[in-house]
Amino acid sequence: MVGLATAWHLQERGYDVKVVDRKGVAAGSSWGNAGWLAPAKTIPLAESGLWGQAPSLLLDPDAALSMPFKVDVRLWSFLAQFMAHASDSAWDKTMEKLTPIDKVALDAFDELELGGVDATSHKGPFVIGFKSEPDSRGFFKEIAGAIRYGQEVEINRVEDPQSMVPILSDEIQAVYRLEGQRFIEPGPYVEAIAKAVTDRGGEVVTGKTVESVEGGAKAAVVYADGTREEADKVVVASGAWLSDLVRDHGVKVPVQAGRGYSFSVATPEPIKHSVYLPQQRIACTPYQGRFRIAGTMEFRDPDDPLIPRRIESIVNNSRVAFRDVDLDDRQDEWVGSRPVTPDGLSLIGETKSKNVFVAGGHGMWGVVLGPATGKYLAELIDTGVTNDVIKPMDPLRKNLTAANPFKK
Secondary structure, X not given: OHHHHHHHHHHHOOOOOEEEEOOOOOOOOOOOOOOEEOHHHOOOOOOOOHHHHXXXXXXXXXXXEEOOOOOOHHHHHHHHHHHHXXXXXXXXXXXHHHXXXXXHHHHHHHHHHHOOOOOOOEEOOEEEEEOOHHHHHHHHHHHHHHHHOOOOOOEEEOOOXXXXXXXXXXXXXXXXXXXXXXXXXXXXHHHHHHHHXXXXXXXEEEOOOEEEEEOOOOEEEEEOOOOEEEEOOEEEOOHHHHHHHHHHHOOOOOOEEEEEEEEEEOOOOOOOOOEEEOOOOEEEEEEOOEEEEEEEEEEOOOOOOOOHHHHHHHHHHHHHHEOOOOOOOOXXXXXXXXXXXXXXXXXXEEOOOOOEEEEEOOHHHHHHHHHHHHXXXXXXXXXXXXXXXXXXXXXXXXXXXXXXXXXX
């Protein structure tokens, strides 16, 4: 989503573009996610409640956030930095910096669709469910934070939840409508952007791996087969693999794969709304006539294979929340690697190497923030001016020190 949106916006400014992807369009985390366009929930991942959950990260196989129990210096260093941001004050600072791009995110989708991208973003509302009223306090605290920093968020209690989502079980007693959000079918949407890029004369090359990037008066990419290709500008938008390509260009903020899982199930009748179950950390959305159920945040290597136990954890949590759904008849089982930074802010802008730019590190929010990222990065590349919307995402910002990492 991020790379193709950047290419599309560069074409809007008259650039010839070539997109290189080692697997294929939407082959990574842009394919199997929930497709949420939810600025009200585009918030920092690290929050103070994680401290109470820390033991379960290693011991509970059904925990929404998990990591392998192994010796991995790079992973543990990242986690130390990530947890250093798990405080209310750090959350507020990050939310303040995220809000400007959150507020323009949906307009950026309108711009793509009005500009010829043959895809549709679907309006909400989202359905938010809890077992009981007290269980909703953490969610409403997050919503209050989004409002505090300038978002307009409307949320209302639903008296008859099954009228909106018939498969909700009776265990889900406190249900709300979150207005003003949208969703997409992410894979087809990204493919539509790719088609729009090629229809306007751009190239999309798949199955080719970039090993390194060079800056200078002429930038260049070096491929795995040893060949080298020059360009006026290079944008690195390689998701969870970002650090390997830009670390030598002054981008020291680490990007860690935060892997998410999903699958789809049939429902007795089509579900019309996206569903979020914060306690279970399950995000669901209508998907090509089925119901996609997504969840978990798993800190592992991005190239690790799918772990069936993580799918099972989503299934276990779903059995409580849904009825009349055959959770054993799953299709499209998937794992994708979201690119997570310790401070919860993306990396958008020029590196220390001339003509080498970076667009990534969006965590769970690469889909919703992708078009806006592409728009404002293209503006920077074309004019040399960094819009206020992306200034907080400076890729050359200092990395967080891991000294005393577990001091709150």
